[in-house]
Amino acid sequence: xxxxxxxxxxxxxxxxxxxxxxxxxxxxxxxxxxxxxxxxxxxxxxxxxxxxxxxxxxxxxxxxxxxxxxxxxxxxxxxxxxxxxxxxxxxxxxxxxxxxxxxxxxxxxxxxxxxxxxxxxxxxxxxxxxxxxxxxxxxxxxxxxxxxxxxxxxxxxxxxxxxxxxxxxxxxxxxxxxxxxxxxxxxxxxxxxxxxxxxxx
Amino acid sequence: xxxxxxxxxxxxxxxxxxxxxxxxxxxxxxxxxxxxxxxxxxxxxxxxxxxxxxxxxxxxxxxxxxxxxxxxxxxxxxxxxxxxxxxxxxxxxxxxxxxxxxxxxxxxxxxxxxxxxxxxxxxxxxxxxxxxxxxxxxxxxxxxxxxxxxxxxxxxxxxxxxxxxxxxxxxxxxxxxxxxxxxxxxxxxxxxxxxxxxxxxxxxxxxxxxxxxxxxxxxxxxxxxxxxxxxxxxxxxxxxxxxxx
Ligand SMILES: Cc1cc2nc3c(=O)[nH]c(=O)nc-3n(C[C@H](O)[C@H](O)[C@H](O)COP(=O)(O)OP(=O)(O)OC[C@H]3O[C@@H](n4cnc5c(N)ncnc54)[C@H](O)[C@@H]3O)c2cc1C
Numbered sequence: 001x002x003x004x005x006x007x008x009x010x011x012x013x014x015x016x017x018x019x020x021x022x023x024x025x026x027x028x029x030x031x032x033x034x035x036x037x038x039x040x041x042x043x044x045x046x047x048x049x050x051x052x053x054x055x056x057x058x059x060x061x062x063x064x065x066x067x068x069x070x071x072x073x074x075x076x077x078x079x080x081x082x083x084x085x086x087x088x089x090x091x092x093x094x095x096x097x098x099x100x101x102x103x104x105x106x107x108x109x110x111x112x113x114x115x116x117x118x119x120x121x122x123x124x125x126x127x128x129x130x131x132x133x134x135x136x137x138x139x140x141x142x143x144x145x146x147x148x149x150x151x152x153x154x155x156x157x158x159x160x161x162x163x164x165x166x167x168x169x170x171x172x173x174x175x176x177x178x179x180x181x182x183x184x185x186x187x188x189x190x191x192x193x194x195x196x197x198x199x200x201x
Numbered sequence: 202x203x204x205x206x207x208x209x210x211x212x213x214x215x216x217x218x219x220x221x222x223x224x225x226x227x228x229x230x231x232x233x234x235x236x237x238x239x240x241x242x243x244x245x246x247x248x249x250x251x252x253x254x255x256x257x258x259x260x261x262x263x264x265x266x267x268x269x270x271x272x273x274x275x276x277x278x279x280x281x282x283x284x285x286x287x288x289x290x291x292x293x294x295x296x297x298x299x300x301x302x303x304x305x306x307x308x309x310x311x312x313x314x315x316x317x318x319x320x321x322x323x324x325x326x327x328x329x330x331x332x333x334x335x336x337x338x339x340x341x342x343x344x345x346x347x348x349x350x351x352x353x354x355x356x357x358x359x360x361x362x363x364x365x366x367x368x369x370x371x372x373x374x375x376x377x378x379x380x381x382x383x384x385x386x387x388x389x390x391x392x393x394x395x396x397x398x399x400x401x402x403x404x405x406x407x408x409x410x411x412x413x414x415x416x417x418x419x420x421x422x423x424x425x426x427x428x429x430x431x432x433x434x435x436x437x438x439x440x441x442x443x444x445x446x
Binding site for chain 2: 003004006007008009011024034036039040082083117146183184199200201
């Protein structure tokens with residue numbers, strides 16, 4: 001039981017269904033930004049997306065080929081470990097299931113890697129079965145560099161640091177390899193509904 | 202440093218210091234505090250009588266060497282948590298906090314320099330912890346501090362910074378973006394490339410750069426730094442606020 005903070009009333013939002021807000025989160029209408037360094041800006045003609053690691057042959061799509069893959073438009077709630085949640089965000093991108101089609105692998109984990117050197121690790125199960133996308137449109141517009149454009153991973157089920165911005169590829173691995181924030185003390189899995197913010201949660 | 206589990210602790214407010222008309226420093230007694238690195242933050246959790254809770258993050262202002270844990274909070278008009286922390290909170294009050302949190306946005310004297318610290322508004326808080334840590338260790342590593350604030354009255358830690366800047370190797374520069382007192386000799390506009398060039402150090406000296414403040418401020422400054430030739434990997438950022446949209 002948390003002790004009461006004398007005189008604190010707070011401002012619970014009455015217009016949102018509390019069942020949609022994970023513990024410790026609050027809803028915002030704007031779109032705050034979390035990243036550890038400057039925003040990288042990769043020209044589209046130098047951009048490609050690659051699946052590599054525990055695969056027979058790596059596959060890679062240049063930007064135009066990537067856009068030609070079958071895409072999905074989804075509306076999801078997103079939750080950042082810095083405590084804001086944003087409801088009903090609409091994204092367009094390629095399902096990770098589509099990217100892994102026809103790929104035979106023993107891997108149980110993936111590392112997403114990005115322009116700017118950022119990495120994050122996920123169990124393969126968290127990015128397959130309709131749980132993850134590589135998104136390149138937000139609310140109908142091309143994704144802003146600030147928010148991860150040209151393309152970012154989108155794994156709405158987990159805290160947003162797992163939805164790696166400026167993503168350029170997935171490396172399939174047999175073992176779990178902690179990524180950037182995971183090595184810096186954040187939780188390895190990052191389930192907002194279990195409030196898995198930090199490594200000891 | 203062995204990692205201590207990040208658990209909720211009940212902090213007791215020992216003192217409230219008025220820094221500016223809008224900002225207060227909250228000194229806390231946090232039982233069994235495991236220590237922290239300069240640049241890290243804590244999560245604060247407030248609980249209302251009806252059980253409603255709100256959590257926010259606040260940077261640690263005090264040096265790792267300090268016996269007190271200090272936060273500095275700037276009041277955001279119509280905010281949920283910061284008006285409570287800056288106006289209602291009194292010495293003797295208690296609230297929950299946990300930490301320390303944060304890895305990349307930290308500096309220890311042994312990390313060396315040169316150091317370039319750039320703050321917008323309350324973004325100065327974690328950088329102040331770095332400067333206090335530097336002073337506590339008698340470090341003379343070449344350090345440039347650039348602080349952007351709306352007006353002189355909004356500048357945090359003015360007297361202490363003036364004192365610290367008398368020591369070797371620390372140069373503090375200020376820019377006031379909205380209003381300036383008569384005879385102001387600092388910069389008078391939003392941080393731009395010429396200001397960054399004047400403040401230095403040159404990208405050729407490969408400084409470690411820390412930028413903290415509201416998102417649009419950090420985005421702009423980090424972009425300019427990269428354009429000036431600073432290595433992106435050497436620029437660490439922490440974004441505090443909203444996007445402004
Ligand atoms: C890692 C980290 C460290 C932080 N350290 C500090 C610190 O040392 N000192 C400090 O004062 N704050 C710090 N913050 C910001 C702090 O966590 C809160 O966001 C801030 O106090 C506002 O909370 P609130 O409940 O008062 O406002 P909210 O109720 O959350 O917001 C109310 C309105 O104000 C806007 N708003 C929120 N933050 C800002 C802002 N910074 N500037 C302008 N408008 C804003 C919101 O978009 C919203 O419209 C930090 C944030 C992070 C993520």
